[in-house]
Amino acid sequence: MYGWLWRNIPGGTGVKLVTxxxxxxxxxxxxxxxxxxxxxPHMPVDRATVGR
Amino acid sequence: xRSLLRTCGELCVTGGLAMLLFCAYLLWGTGSYTEAQQSLLxxxxxxxxxxxxxxxxxxxxxxxxxxxxxxxxxxxxxVLEGVTSEDLRxxxxxxxGTAGPGKIGNFVLSGHRTTYAAPFNxxxxxxxxxxxxxxxxEARYTYRVSGTEVVAPEDVEVIAPxxxxxxxxxxxxxxxxxxxxxxxxxxQRLIVHGVLSGRRERRT
Numbered sequence: 366m367y368g369w370l371w372r373n374i375p376g377g378t379g380v381k382l383v384t385x386x387x388x389x390x391x392x393x394x395x396x397x398x399x400x401x402x403x404x405x406p407h408m409p410v411d412r413a414t415v416g417r
Numbered sequence: 418x419r420s421l422l423r424t425c426g427e428l429c430v431t432g433g434l435a436m437l438l439f440c441a442y443l444l445w446g447t448g449s450y451t452e453a454q455q456s457l458l459x460x461x462x463x464x465x466x467x468x469x470x471x472x473x474x475x476x477x478x479x480x481x482x483x484x485x486x487x488x489x490x491x492x493x494x495x496v497l498e499g500v501t502s503e504d505l506r507x508x509x510x511x512x513x514g515t516a517g518p519g520k521i522g523n524f525v526l527s528g529h530r531t532t533y534a535a536p537f538n539x540x541x542x543x544x545x546x547x548x549x550x551x552x553x554x555e556a557r558y559t560y561r562v563s564g565t566e567v568v569a570p571e572d573v574e575v576i577a578p579x580x581x582x583x584x585x586x587x588x589x590x591x592x593x594x595x596x597x598x599x600x601x602x603x604x605q606r607l608i609v610h611g612v613l614s615g616r617r618e619r620r621t
Contacts, residue, residue, distance in 0.1 A: 401438075413595060415571070
C-alpha cells in the first residue's frame with residue numbers, strides 16, 4: 366500500500382517525502398476533526414450520571 | 418501472496434496508529450471543546466449577575482461556579498443545567514429536578530472523569546471536611562464533604578433528596594457529585610456527598 370503510493374507519487378525523493386507527510390497530516394486532520402467527534406458518543410467510556 | 422500479506426500488515430499498523438490517535442483525542446482533544454464552552458458559560462454568569470432568578474433557569478444555561486480548594490486554587494468550572502451527554506460535554510451538569518444550590522434537598526452535579534476537560538477527574542482525592550464552594554447568583558454556598566462511595570450505575574438512591582433514603586423528607590441542604598469509576602470505565606460510579614455548612618450573601 367505505502368510502496369504503491371511511493372511509486373505513484375511524482376517527483377524526486379524530497380518531493381515524494383513531503384507529499385507523503387502532507388497526505389498523512391490530511392488523514393490525521395480528517396480523523397481528529399470529523400471521524401473522532403462522530404465516533405466518540407458511542408464509546409462506553411466516562412459515563413458520569415446515575416440511572417437511565 | 419507476499420504483497421497481499423504486506424498490505425494486510427500495513428493496514429493493521431495504520432489502524433493501530435489511528436486507534437492511538439483516537440485515544441489521544443478522547444483524553445486531550447475533547448478538552449478544547451469544553452474549554453471553549455466553559456468560557457462562554459462563565460461569561461453568561463458574569464453578565465447575568467444577580468438579576469436572573471433561579472426558578473427561571475433553562476436547560477443548558479449556566480447556573481453557578483463550582484470551586485474545590487483541595488483540587489487547586491484555580492479549580493473552577495461553570496455548572497450548567499442539564500445532564501444529557503451534550504450538556505456534560507460543556508461542563509459539570511446539574512440534574513434538573515434536584516434541589517437548587519443551597520436549597521433544602523440534594524443539589525446533584527455530574528461531571529466527566531477522563532474526557533471533556535475531566536472536571537471531576539480528581540474528586541476521589543476529597544476527604545471528609547473538604548470544602549466544595551458553589552458560587553450561585555444570589556450567594557456563595559460552602560458545602561463540606563461528608564463521605565464518598567462507589568455504586569453501580571443504576572443506583573439512583575444516591576441522588577434522592579436524602580441520599581440513600583428514597584422517599585424520606587429532606588431537612589438539610591446537601592450536595593452530591595457523581596462521575597464514572599474506575600477511570601476510563603463506565604462500570605461504576607464514584608459518588609461524593611457533602612453537607613451545607615455556610616452561606617454568604619453576594620453583595621451587589
